Amino acid sequence: MARLSTISRISVAASRSLSSSVRSRPAVSVSRLPNSAAAPSPCLLRLRSFATTMDGGRGNGGDQQLGSELEAIFKEKRILRSKVRKSLRSMDPLQRSQEDDAIQRIVLDAPWFRSSQRLCAYISCSALREVDTSKILSEILQNTARDSQAHSSKKVYVPRVEDKNCHMRMFNISSVGDLIANSMDILEPAPVDAEGNEREEVMHAKEPIDLFLLPGLAFDRSGRRLGRGGGYYDTFLKSYQDLARARNWKLPLLVALSYSVQIMEEGVISVTSDDIPVDAIVSPAGVIHISPAASERMKS
Numbered sequence: 003m004a005r006l007s008t009i010s011r012i013s014v015a016a017s018r019s020l021s022s023s024v025r026s027r028p029a030v031s032v033s034r035l036p037n038s039a040a041a042p043s044p045c046l047l048r049l050r051s052f053a054t055t056m057d058g059g060r061g062n063g064g065d066q067q068l069g070s071e072l073e074a075i076f077k078e079k080r081i082l083r084s085k086v087r088k089s090l091r092s093m094d095p096l097q098r099s100q101e102d103d104a105i106q107r108i109v110l111d112a113p114w115f116r117s118s119q120r121l122c123a124y125i126s127c128s129a130l131r132e133v134d135t136s137k138i139l140s141e142i143l144q145n146t147a148r149d150s151q152a153h154s155s156k157k158v159y160v161p162r163v164e165d166k167n168c169h170m171r172m173f174n175i176s177s178v179g180d181l182i183a184n185s186m187d188i189l190e191p192a193p194v195d196a197e198g199n200e201r202e203e204v205m206h207a208k209e210p211i212d213l214f215l216l217p218g219l220a221f222d223r224s225g226r227r228l229g230r231g232g233g234y235y236d237t238f239l240k241s242y243q244d245l246a247r248a249r250n251w252k253l254p255l256l257v258a259l260s261y262s263v264q265i266m267e268e269g270v271i272s273v274t275s276d277d278i279p280v281d282a283i284v285s286p287a288g289v290i291h292i293s294p295a296a297s298e299r300m301k302s
């Protein structure tokens with residue numbers, strides 16, 4: 003079972019206590035997401051029910067212990083997610099829009115972005131208070147439309163959540179017209195275009211992806227990333243990294259986009275061995291280079 007293998011790979015040492023750092027932060031006001039965005043997907047509900055039954059006593063002693071340790075980590079993650087959601091919702095709209103512009107400007111001007119040829123990006127959802135990617139995407143797509151044969155034009159792949167097994171695929175798009183809103187109100191591509199042609203999928207692409215622009219709820223300077231709890235990105239990135247290694251391709255740079263309030267002190271974000279660390283973070287203050295790959299490939 004996939005979930006049991008997850009448990010056996012858990013790095014307990016990676017888990018750190020959240021309580022003191024959570025307590026030390028100021029309380030912020032809460033307002034609810036619109037229903038469409040707040041409604042838990044079947045995937046998230048399945049994950050929650052999995053987490054609450056893991057130490058239910060059906061497995062052997064070792065599994066039970068690992069199950070309760072895993073549950074503790076999931077609980078810490080849930081607490082941090084709701085705390086970050088609250089601070090994102092109480093962010094001043096003007097500051098948010100300035101940070102959106104600053105982050106996108108940094109990306110658009112960066113040599114590591116300009117030289118990338120194939121990238122995966124998320125379509126930001128404002129109801130989720132995600133760092134905006136619309137300027138980045140429109141610049142890529144304008145260049146694609148202008149001159150699809152030109153060396154400077156990039157191929158961009160964006161996520162689509164699949165119903166089964168909490169997994170997502172990434173499809174190539176060439177225009178915003180390729181996107182439709184899903185049940186969570188996030189724009190995503192249909193696997194087939196208007197002419198009935200299958201879109202190219204990252205996992206079937208013949209050439210490697212250079213760059214992933216990643217969403218998330220919280221990040222730290224050691225590269226830890228807290229997602230929205232579906233495990234979609236961690237699962238996808240693991241599969242893509244396995245594929246790239248099997249093909250002897252250079253691994254893509256994993257770059258998270260983060261508002262300033264989403265950057266946590268080290269030790270606040272709990273992780274399991276399934277959590278894939280990022281190489282770098284772009285915040286309004288600049289790029290935080292984390293991995294050796296980031297230092298090599300992103301510092302000009």
Ligand SMILES: Nc1nc2c(c(=O)[nH]1)N(C=O)[C@@H](CNc1ccc(C(=O)N[C@@H](CCC(=O)O)C(=O)O)cc1)CN2
Pocket residue numbers: 035039040041042043046087124125126127130132161162163170186188217218229230231232233234235
């Ligand atoms: N723009 C964008 N696209 C993405 C992701 C993402 O994080 N951002 N994903 C990355 O996985 C996948 C979709 N996963 C998602 C997981 C949760 C929620 C969501 O609405 N979460 C609510 C809480 C729901 C609950 O707790 O029941 C929230 O975070 O407020 C949305 C997308 C693929 N596409």
Ligand SMILES: Nc1ncnc2c1ncn2[C@@H]1O[C@H](COP(=O)(O)OP(=O)(O)OP(=O)(O)O)[C@@H](O)[C@H]1O
Pocket residue numbers: 004005008049079218227228229230231232233234235236237238240274276277
């Ligand atoms: N490579 C993987 N294989 C199987 N299960 C995985 C994998 N990665 C993560 N998961 C599972 O997905 C669930 C959610 O994981 P986690 O809380 O780390 O998600 P997240 O990082 O917040 O979300 P995301 O990866 O979508 O941004 C957990 O049950 C986790 O064990």
